[in-house]
Amino acid sequence: MGFSDLPVRRRDATRLAAVAAAAVAGVSIARPAAADRRHRLRAQPDGVDALELAVAGLAGTARRAGGLRTPVVATTRFAALGVTWGRGDGRVRARWRRERNGWTEWRTLPRLAHGPDPDSDEAAAATSATDLVWTEPSDAVQLELTGDQRDPVLVLLRPRRRKGDGRVEQPAPVVTDVGAREVGSVPMPGLLFRKAWGPDPRLRNGRPSYNNRIRQVHVHHTVNSNDYARADVPGMIRAMYRYHTRNLGWSDLGYNFLVDRFGRLWEGRAGGPRRAVRGAHTLGFNHASVGVAAIGNLESGAVGKRMIRALVRVAAWKLDMYGGNPHRTIWIRSSGSDRFPYGAMVELPTIDGHRDTNQTACPGQHLYDALPAVRRRTARRIREFRAG
Template sequence: MSPAPVAGAASAAPAAGPAVAARPVLRLQVDPGATVRSLEVLAAEARAPRATSSYSMVGLTWRGTDPTLRVRSRGPEGWRPWREAEVLADGAAGEGTPGLRATELLWMDRSDGVQVDVDGSGHRGLRLVLIDPGVRAEDRAAATPSSGTTQRVAPASGRAPQPELISRQRWGADPSWRNGKPRYNAGIRQVVVHHTASGNDYTRADVPGILRGMYRYHTQSLGWFDLGYNFVVDRFGRAWVGRSGGVGRPVRGAHALGFNHASVGISVIGNFEAAKPTNAAVTMVVRLAAWKLDRYGHDARGGVTVRSEGSDRYAAGRQVRLPVISGHRATNETACAGERLQARLPDVRTRAQARIERS
């Protein structure tokens, strides 16, 4: 894919592009027990254009003040436009490396060069993370709409049905990467909707690899127990099981710091600041939200008061009135779930409640 330029960013170099620095190629290494390859280096190694072995996902981590970060990649067509790397506002108390800050993981498509632009001071230890999630035979099968190992449960009488879910095994979650055990909430009071802020032009067959890359980044780079989101939805309207612990149980995620104890996290793969989410993706969010909320007796169109456990938006102990179905920006200082997906949430609430009432 060729990502759209960032508003206000410098124009991309022509296809020929600048020459890469005359330094050794940055080579990714295979992660133990996985098809995923990765590399973590100081970002200073890529302040000038740098040749790499093949990769398709980029993230950055640091400590201290948040800098403004842009990244560009080199593909078969040459150097692509600069892209801003959005600061990650997800997380959970008790998970992750203390004090570590990070960007969302960007989907860059197949690339063999990288350059990082940094603006700001007060940060330290800025590191570049390159990930190649690899390709498995099972990934190629995902190009077929009906393919995939799904998890189903018998519908409970009078309850909104569980939608079809594609299992963790199907996307290649390596259980050895998990750090600890699942934690469970007393119940689900809220659905928090996210976007991954990554990229929009991925194919069906790309999705398992995108999930493996996110899983590797969340667990190995950030130190989280597991993938942060409970469920992930792609632009084709398919729902994938994210965090482990049981799809029908109130598993505590790492998606809305300060509010994970009362919510379930659903993330749509893509960046919806300018691009519209597909109708198929929105419909799946409706189905997931109705299924989860109906089991705890909540009106999808209503509000709920939640006690914050401490976020960058609400101090610990504060009682916060929130929509039962909200975008991530309701609980944390972030643009997530993107303007165009955020705008669809009133429709999601109405349709989810109608689905609950029909059951």
């Protein structure tokens, strides 16, 4: 007997149980409209439409030995998805229906491999989750969970363009190259501050924390499409910020900086770009580093010259402030990651990829292969400015 065959009273009781389960998980269930039975993403003040669904409360979810599978969940348009849960662990697979290309195959969603260091105050409020997965415009999804995840929640996001998003241009550096050479230091590159992408300050939780120094630059990619327009970028950053704060429980966006395919450099986490702000980008190794995310999928797409230039300029600026050498490796103590246990001493490149510290493919093979060139160019830039 299917759900639609149940008597009315039993059906109502089942729905009430689903709502109660969602309330326990702290999630507001958006009920599908009666006409088309779709769950609707709701517009948010930050310009990101969002929907959060308690997986256990979805009618028709089938429990199996070791996990569960949801029915097909029809929705209004979304562009990114993630799954969070309270306790436990396991595998999450998903398939989704793209508006242009139909259903994907079942795919394993990557387990979150970045976040606050386990021994930090920020980690106390963090939840377990998958990475945010960019899907293309889609309108249905189905999940399969294997493991003992408690209170899993499906998160769907759709960033929208806001007025002014298409008019954001890279500003000139505050100090010219000539002026910087006179004082013998690498200048801060032209930077788009947080105001340019417009985060909702109500989503932040807590104050920034700071490192004593910066010894490393960790390079990431965000694994979204590579054909985004200039006007899309602020909304994409707002969606990542919402997922990191509202859904993962972090105090702010995890990355310190982001670079896009047009060569623009964006301030990520608050606290002052000139300061050693502790991020939540490289689990176990945030305590002496800065995290820079390249916006795009650099596993499937090539790394453009403008993106490389932006990476070099921000890396040279931050490392020069603390006497770093991009050619060297350093020894650093792990504060606990999925690759190196708490207290382990690890030798790492000064500029490394996320995969060097965690079990992940990030920052994508193409960008990882470009890191030797990034190190060479960063070292040359530091050397040129120090020479005056």
